[in-house]
Amino acid sequence: MVPSLLACTATASGQDRAELGDQAKTLDAVVVTARLDRVPAFEVPASITTVEIEGRSGFNLGLPKQLGRVAGVSARDRQNFAQDMQLSIRGFGARATFGVRGIRLYADGIPATMPDGQGQVSHFSLLGGGSIEVLRGPFSALHGNSSGGVVQWRSAEPTPEPELLVQSSIGRDDYHALGARLRGTTGSNGYNIAVQGFETQGYRDHSAARRTQLHGKVGFDLGAGGTLDVVASRLDAPNALDPLGLTRAQVSEDPTQATAAAHAFNTRKSVMHQQMGVLHTLALGPGTLRTTTSAGERQVEQVLAVPVAAQANPLSAGGVIALADRFSGMDARWSWQGTLAGRAAEMTLGISVERQRQHRRGFENFDGATLGVRGALRRDERGQVLAVDQYAQAWWHVASKWSILLGARHSTVRFQASDQYVTAANPDDSGRVRYSQTTPVAGLVYAPGENLRLYLSAGRGFETPTFNELGYRADGGAGLALDLRPAVSHNLEVGGKWRHASGARIEAALFRTDTSDEVAVASNVGGRSTYRNVGASRRAGVELMLDVPVSQRWTLQGTYTGLDARFRTAFPICAAAGCQQPGVLVAAGTRIPGVARQQLQASAQWRSGAWWATIEGSAVGEVSVNDQGDERAPGYALANLAAGWRSRLANQRVDTFVRIENLLDRAHIGSVIVNEGNRRYYEPGAGRGIQIGVRWTWDAPPSP
Template structure:
């Protein structure tokens, strides 16, 4: 309790100090930062919720993990699994940390096209960080705008297009653990048409054994002004991964003594993934030329196709997915009132087949796509078609209550239908929100926000049943969230300093919790609803440019995530876990960075991240009756330092980078509640990379 009060006092002191440091002049204008993830463009400084914009995503980075670019975001924890088969595990304020794979609890968009499926699962395969120029993050319950978005929103945007002419930019990166990435992007503009395209090829042997990966992709965007007031945009994203091997997790002793290793059973089962995915969309935007109240309208149509082969210990999964939908948004304004309304319609159809995994032939070890020819299929276990349909109208009304106060109210009604063969389940929820923003002065804002959220189980979570039966788990229900938040923002012009502090509390009912059954022959992850959990915390972010070319960044997160009511049966008895910490997320995380870019093009950046220890299971230690020691059940704290150096010399940009400069040994992620204590996914030690990009154009 004393530590919590100390942190809050420190945050208020920083705000007060920033306020004294500035003597605002009426003529000075802050640089506007526009946020589009709010479904109507708004200036981020005036929003009643916590936001962050990352403007430089891919510079001197390999594009393997979102953690490379999003560490400066407080409240967001990215567990880099160093495993391209499983991908990053993202959590915002503790929500999403227990995803078995992919991203849960966060709505993900790419150029306005959803990467989140109707069931709430997001696959980031189509998010090419090498061609991403900007990412917006909304933190906190966002179901009033997006439905399945209990933790927030992540909206990525393709690199800025050229104003005129054309530009070609080839890029090469090579580094440790067999990393090689080649990418070429092309951007151009002529008359009323602009276009962008990027292709890449990625190869990696991985830090750990059985972690080889190969992937390639194409991202393309073409926009055309049909009239001075109407624009049509076509988008295409293709992803092809012939093989992504999965080294899985390790017990504490193996993670400590042999972090590069993969268990023999995992290797023998050919644990891996092959993915082919295509996604296309059409966006039509209209701004009335002589509007009185109607300001803009937009329509988005999108479609997704995904083919997956996925041998895992115990099973082989084959999935053929078709999904798509429609999004509409309409903006209206009056003298002191602004209104946004719209509708989302989405569908998802998965043809799922599952077989027993008889493993690779004895003595066979492969590190490429031949694994899918050699792995031996056993008996058919599941053969079913799963469907999800969702319907979600929303409205958001903003009104100025005088010169200094603005109120926002909104809500969304979501209805989901999950169907498998002859079974179906309906889930629905109305998600309201209320927000206030008070302008203390031209450079300071206080805000408060109350919202609810609703997260359905995904089809994978519903379909994975400990009994092994087909169909959906009738006992698994949605997770519901009530969020309270308040915060302060301050801009100090003398040193171009931006400061934001946020305090929040989330009350979570029926939280979705992963677990594994006692079996040496399976690593299947199942889900159950916990009783109640409470997440609360503090977020602090600061960035400043005290001297031209010099930038400093600081982000601190404190999170107190605990179960309030959660009974688990063990050895035939119910054990109450109230008061235990929710596993998979740290209480403390600190990030700082210092960068400098000289007038001659030389740039350097140093980043430091300190992550506190956190538990790996719900028991916060050995389960009742176990003689294991507590050290085997938590992920130790760690400190890592990254360094990047480069120069912009005419049209060429060579760079060198070293990650984990001091070769710290740590685990980048845990698998909560894994059987046999196999919680830990070791991170790479010191790694290096060299890169070169060039720009040609006119």
């Protein structure tokens, strides 16, 4: 077996906070997602949470558990590495059956979301990471298309002296992980290089996978020329097996099984992703100019379980997807900080240009009687997306207890497709479409006391269809689905934030989002999915967050999300595979699938000297799995337990941990595949499992 590298660290415990010291305060002051340089998150009229992933308490926690601790965020582990995790924020992105959509993603300021709105988090390196910042609510719209929320991953800061870290862990299902990170400072230049990955046989049958990742960031101090950061990442994930979803009956029979079709077609997915970005910061006149330039490519080959008979349809795109994306972008923004009428103010003006070139081919997933191989060509299409945005933002401490934040963004997104597979029975699907939208936002903050902030914010956002959704018309005709309109959302949020010198924090928010022209599946025919606008929807709810250091040894944390997400207008759908004419009516008031009405997470962390321990609990309400709402995944509650110990010797540290997942061995559905055409909606979560790990850290002695 090839050694693989650990992609997981942990949210900082109470002990880690003490060690981080001033770093934790700095994280609060840098509001990356709100595009503010000097305004702390505490002063911003928005829900912003920073998760610190530099810590020692069970350093093999994956991204779903990291993000699952943020109120308003649903991060579901599919137990399927052939698919990205299922990520949604306040209900946005819940219907994505693969990847992440409806949410804007960044890694060190470099977009991880394509211009068409489809994103991936699989290349986020938690070993190389320092924090993850999550923005919810109206001000997400300042990031443009598909910004129902914003997730910003950031590298760990370089250490003053060289630091070498090596860590490894093992667990159930033949899980092996290994990782190494080197960071430090040479002169005035800092660096952070991490290599990591893992391999596993998987909790379910036919779910083995392995990944390797490389992340590097080097920062240069150019003196009068400003600062320059170079960031590069690479992900290699070959032949991750896909067990597919299960029906309710199959889950009851054996939740670890794979479907017969998964074995018959050897369903699997290979991904290669590499990306590089350059970030330059320069003092220019009375302000600061920041430019970000990036480029990358992502190659995917996926073998699906499309039946051979279905591919007899001349419109079928086959059962093997071969996708190559090349993408690039530039963002330039000028920020000014000063005073206006004698009070602190900050202003930002910017422009963003992103381009995506896509080559999508489809092949039959059989060759004669042999299944699960690349066969005859059935689709060959080249596409391009160009997104050009302009944005402005201004913050002003308008009075002693009042501040305002205003902003607007104008976005233009152009899609173009050229069909190079045209036959007498498969007409030309070429076409182009242009979308344009202006998204204003505004927020007001009131400070009745030093430790309390109350705020109100409102704004408009939008989400265009992705390349996949534009690919085919719902009426079966040739060309792009040019009748699809972008979904437009009107967002409102009211909230409060409280903090104390002891480190205690409490935050609460009420929110409502009304969306027109929601996009949903119209039909599934011959391996092709088509989409249509289905009318209005509403997502309304409450978020609560509590973080209280009870004593020097104990810290309590907890989040609660209540979310009511429903379609507000009735619409017809296709309710079975192969259906072409919608015949089932979804009633107004039906719940939006993929969204839990309630989520609760709580943890108690203890530390004493070299020892630490954490007990965690989480509960998730039932989840509707399809538009008609006739099936639901039941809710569940889980508990986890972890403990560890640190040994110090001169300039070396050794951290060890043991972690028990699903302590009570509860059966549960970890995630769902929304609107799966064969009613195989369910991806079971894993039972009880133990993981153990060790981390060795060497710090170079301070320079004389």
